[in-house]
Amino acid sequence: MDKTELLNGLRKTIQQVLKAPYYQKKLAEVGIFYPADVKTLEDFQRIPLTEKEDLRQNYPFGLMAEPLEKIVRVHASSGTTGKPTVVGYTREDIKLWAQIVANSLRRVGVTSNDVIQIAYGYGLFTGGMGLHYGCEELGAMAIPISGGNTHRQLMIMRDFGSTVLCCTPSYALYLAESLEEAGISKEDLKLRVGVFGAEPWTERMRAELEARLGIRALDIYGLSEIMGPGVAMECLKCNGLHIDEHFYPEVLDEEGNILPEGETGELVFTSLGKMGFPVLRYRTKDLSSITYGTCECGHTGWSMQRVSARVDDMLIIRGVNVFPSQIEEAILSVGGIEPHYLIVVDREANLDTLEVLVEVSPDSFSDEIRELEQLQDKLKAKIEDTIGISARVRLVEPKSIPRSEGKAKRVEDKRKKIF
Ligand code: DLL
Numbered sequence: 231m232d233k234t235e236l237l238n239g240l241r242k243t244i245q246q247v248l249k250a251p252y253y254q255k256k257l258a259e260v261g262i263f264y265p266a267d268v269k270t271l272e273d274f275q276r277i278p279l280t281e282k283e284d285l286r287q288n289y290p291f292g293l294m295a296e297p298l299e300k301i302v303r304v305h306a307s308s309g310t311t312g313k314p315t316v317v318g319y320t321r322e323d324i325k326l327w328a329q330i331v332a333n334s335l336r337r338v339g340v341t342s343n344d345v346i347q348i349a350y351g352y353g354l355f356t357g358g359m360g361l362h363y364g365c366e367e368l369g370a371m372a373i374p375i376s377g378g379n380t381h382r383q384l385m386i387m388r389d390f391g392s393t394v395l396c397c398t399p400s401y402a403l404y405l406a407e408s409l410e411e412a413g414i415s416k417e418d419l420k421l422r423v424g425v426f427g428a429e430p431w432t433e434r435m436r437a438e439l440e441a442r443l444g445i446r447a448l449d450i451y452g453l454s455e456i457m458g459p460g461v462a463m464e465c466l467k468c469n470g471l472h473i474d475e476h477f478y479p480e481v482l483d484e485e486g487n488i489l490p491e492g493e494t495g496e497l498v499f500t501s502l503g504k505m506g507f508p509v510l511r512y513r514t515k516d517l518s519s520i521t522y523g524t525c526e527c528g529h530t531g532w533s534m535q536r537v538s539a540r541v542d543d544m545l546i547i548r549g550v551n552v553f554p555s556q557i558e559e560a561i562l563s564v565g566g567i568e569p570h571y572l573i574v575v576d577r578e579a580n581l582d583t584l585e586v587l588v589e590v591s592p593d594s595f596s597d598e599i600r601e602l603e604q605l606q607d608k609l610k611a612k613i614e615d616t617i618g619i620s621a622r623v624r625l626v627e628p629k630s631i632p633r634s635e636g637k638a639k640r641v642e643d644k645r646k647k648i649f
Pocket of ligand 1: 307308344350355356357358426427428429430431440446449451452453454455459501514536537538540
């Protein structure tokens with residue numbers, strides 16, 4: 231897409247959002263009354279950012295840009311506090327979203343011959359329905375099993391010959407573990423591709439899932455405010471996630487300045503072509519970097535690095551910034567343990583404490599105490615080396631850390647008191 235096409239697309243989105251009085255007021259404050267007032271990309275960059283709070287203030291339907299009779303579906307993201315943020319889709323939006331997801335699946339070699347087990351939750355969350363419509367658009371066979379009911383998942387995976395598994399990476403790990411327990415080997419299955427997203431995961435987790443399930447594990451990204459899954463997806467070359475052309479990305483630093491290609495900051499998206507709930511410069515709170523170019527797979531346009539964390543996932547422990555993904559990398563680089571962990575942050579005598587609970591594998595669990603102590607020391611050293619502050623490490627029994635069927639909860643920050 232060249233600059234003129236992009237500006238035309240951005241102007242169309244502006245025209246659409248101006249149907250919502252809230253946006254009219256916001257844009258008027260920066261002298262934008264008509265789409266034609268945005269003549270250059272610099273004009274566009276003067277537009278104030280949209281935040282989750284804007285959606286909350288307009289709860290539930292205040293930012294819809296089409297009359298409600300044209301909205302055929304809503305989704306919502308739960309959020310940890312307060313009201314959910316609600317988004318709406320017209321019939322055309324649903325069609326567009328299905329095409330975007332179908333293209334994402336095609337990019338990783340999924341075809342109409344595939345049998346797709348959709349183990350993302352169906353409901354207000356966009357994961358299940360988003361993948362489902364994409365799968366039908368592609369002409370593949372959708373198994374709308376939703377998340378949970380793990381034993382049933384295994385039975386269906388084997389009996390129906392699922393070739394593609396769609397779920398969060400943490401649930402995929404739980405499924406892998408449950409398959410091993412049930413004595414079902416990867417050779418008994420037809421699985422070949424995993425479409426994993428909705429939460430941060432690491433390269434080491436990819437290696438783990440690929441080995442245990444005998445698949446290619448690919449990253450899919452999205453958020454309900456922008457559309458849902460499919461905003462970006464990896465191809466088989468794994469050179470970052472290719473951003474679909476219906477979304478215009480920017481990356482900003484903490485002060486809101488636009489960062490050059492390749493630098494990490496907060497991802498901001500503007501939708502292009504979405505009618506029911508168009509968004510202008512939406513702050514995702516996700517940390518990533520973007521580059522423009524052509525991939526060997528044929529994609530030309532923007533690509534983003536995998537989202538390693540959200541801005542608000544960052545823990546400040548004794549003044550040092552720590553991301554859960556750094557701890558995951560450190561843990562998975564040490565053998566003899568399961569990739570199940572829980573990070574517990576607390577405060578004792580006015581000092582922040584960090585404890586990492588790590589599950590040992592059933593084999594290591596039967597080792598001698600001395601060997602377990604050595605493993606614990608090794609983990610501690612690795613974590614401290616990675617994050618730069620001291621941590622306590624506690625080895626816990628196999629299966630003692632709760633498994634996730636959707637987005638995993640890896641951090642318990644006891645310093646945050648809920649009143
Ligand atoms: O999680 C949409 C989705 C469903 C994406 C299924 C992929 C697969 P929300 O519930 O609105 O939507 O949550 C969006 O989840 O801002 C990120 O913080 C996180 N997230 C989504 N995909 C990834 C990913 C869906 N691949 C929030 N890697 C986003 C890291 C992700 N984080």
